[in-house]
Amino acid sequence: MRVIDLCEASEGTEVILATSSDEKYPPENIIDGNSATFWATTGMFPQEFIICFHRHVKIEKLTLQCYFVRSVRIDKSNAKEPVDFERWVERDLVHTEGQLQTEEFMFRDGNATHLRFVIKSAFDHFVSVHRVSIEGLNVSSLT
Amino acid sequence: MVKLAAKCILAGDATVGKSALAQMFRSDGAHFQKNYTLTTGVDLLVKHLAVPDTNDSVELFIFDSAGKELFSEVLEKLWEHPNLLCLVFDVTNEQSFSNCAKWLERVRAQLQGSSLPGVLVGNKTDLTGRRVVEASRAQEWAGSHGLEYFETSAKEMENFEAPFRCLAKLFHQLYRERLELFHSLV
Ligand SMILES: Nc1nc2c(ncn2[C@@H]2O[C@H](COP(=O)(O)OP(=O)(O)OP(=O)(O)O)[C@@H](O)[C@H]2O)c(=O)[nH]1
Ligand SMILES: [Mg+2]
Numbered sequence: 001m002r003v004i005d006l007c008e009a010s011e012g013t014e015v016i017l018a019t020s021s022d023e024k025y026p027p028e029n030i031i032d033g034n035s036a037t038f039w040a041t042t043g044m045f046p047q048e049f050i051i052c053f054h055r056h057v058k059i060e061k062l063t064l065q066c067y068f069v070r071s072v073r074i075d076k077s078n079a080k081e082p083v084d085f086e087r088w089v090e091r092d093l094v095h096t097e098g099q100l101q102t103e104e105f106m107f108r109d110g111n112a113t114h115l116r117f118v119i120k121s122a123f124d125h126f127v128s129v130h131r132v133s134i135e136g137l138n139v140s141s142l143t
Numbered sequence: 144m145v146k147l148a149a150k151c152i153l154a155g156d157a158t159v160g161k162s163a164l165a166q167m168f169r170s171d172g173a174h175f176q177k178n179y180t181l182t183t184g185v186d187l188l189v190k191h192l193a194v195p196d197t198n199d200s201v202e203l204f205i206f207d208s209a210g211k212e213l214f215s216e217v218l219e220k221l222w223e224h225p226n227l228l229c230l231v232f233d234v235t236n237e238q239s240f241s242n243c244a245k246w247l248e249r250v251r252a253q254l255q256g257s258s259l260p261g262v263l264v265g266n267k268t269d270l271t272g273r274r275v276v277e278a279s280r281a282q283e284w285a286g287s288h289g290l291e292y293f294e295t296s297a298k299e300m301e302n303f304e305a306p307f308r309c310l311a312k313l314f315h316q317l318y319r320e321r322l323e324l325f326h327s328l329v
Contacts, residue, residue: 021145022144022145023144023145024145025322035329036329038325040318040321040322040325042145042146042147042148042318043147043148043149043202043226044148044149044150044204044224044226045224067324067325067328070255098327098328099328100328100329121224123255123256123257124256124257124321125149125226125257125314125317125318125321126317126318126321128321128325128328130325130328130329
């Protein structure tokens with residue numbers, strides 16, 4: 001098995017839920033592989049989005065690019081549906097004026113079918129999430 | 144088309160008419176509470192507002208807060224991460240005006256760096272003979288603190304929607320500005 005980009009559209013990965021939706025800045029922008037496009041939150045925190053892989057994957061490395069995020073938690077699930085999430089990692093980010101936040105996470109226990117990102121607090125009234133890239137392995141299809 | 148959501152803190156001294164204004168606004172002018180019922184802690188009201196000249200809207204979560212000092216500790220917790228401020232005083236009560244500085248400071252202490260769009264409201268303008276705070280003085284103070292000024296009478300249903308419409312507009316503007324900022328990052 002080979003390490004691949006698990007978010008690539010050809011792999012079938014989708015954002016299936018987001019608590020904010022401005023049709024001009026949809027959550028799909030998070031996994032389109034392009035840092036220039038983004039999903040914007042539109043109100044109070046916490047804010048969430050859920051990534052569904054539609055298969056079992058093993059995540060090795062995750063990179064989050066965003067702006068104004070103060071505190072984020074990532075939960076994961078191994079269920080067929082987006083349920084039974086367990087807390088996985090939580091991190092406080094630093095803010096640098098005018099510079100995209102780029103946060104890397106490395107995992108050994110990366111088996112998942114879904115990821116939930118919870119943006120718990122922010123440095124401003126709104127945040128943007130520009131890109132989530134996830135490297136890992138395809139494990140098996142959902143049965 | 145986007146629907147924004149904003150936490151709006153409604154603050155000021157006791158009996159200035161915060162709850163009366165909030166109730167009027169929520170009921171579109173159908174309900175004026177004549178008898179005073181003091182607010183303990185916070186009453187939450189939610190109201191949806193269209194932003195003029197756009198397809199966008201703002202859902203205001205109005206935190207109608209107690210003016211009585213007694214509840215101040217509870218408030219600090221409930222006020223976390225505010226988006227907007229509506230500061231109210233009574234134009235017939237000098238102290239309620241001078242206390243605005245204190246209220247402003249307390250709400251702004253909740254912010255960690257970000258700005259807080261807000262309005263100042265002078266209420267009870269129907270009590271013309273008893274006015275002690277002139278509009279020009281209030282206007283000047285508001286301006287020097289980055290707030291827009293409005294005068295209202297909840298009792299006479301005068302202008303009670305204007306401060307909230309302004310807040311929705313300010314929040315929408317802020318959102319637009321942030322989108323531009325996000326675009327400029329990459
Ligand atoms: N004449 C006049 N009376 C008003 C007006 N607005 C409110 N009142 C009266 O002022 C009293 C206090 O109003 P509230 O809205 O309860 O005051 P509040 O600011 O919410 O007070 P707390 O909850 O204790 O902080 C009530 O008896 C209202 O009927 C107004 O525009 N004109
Ligand atoms: Mg009240």
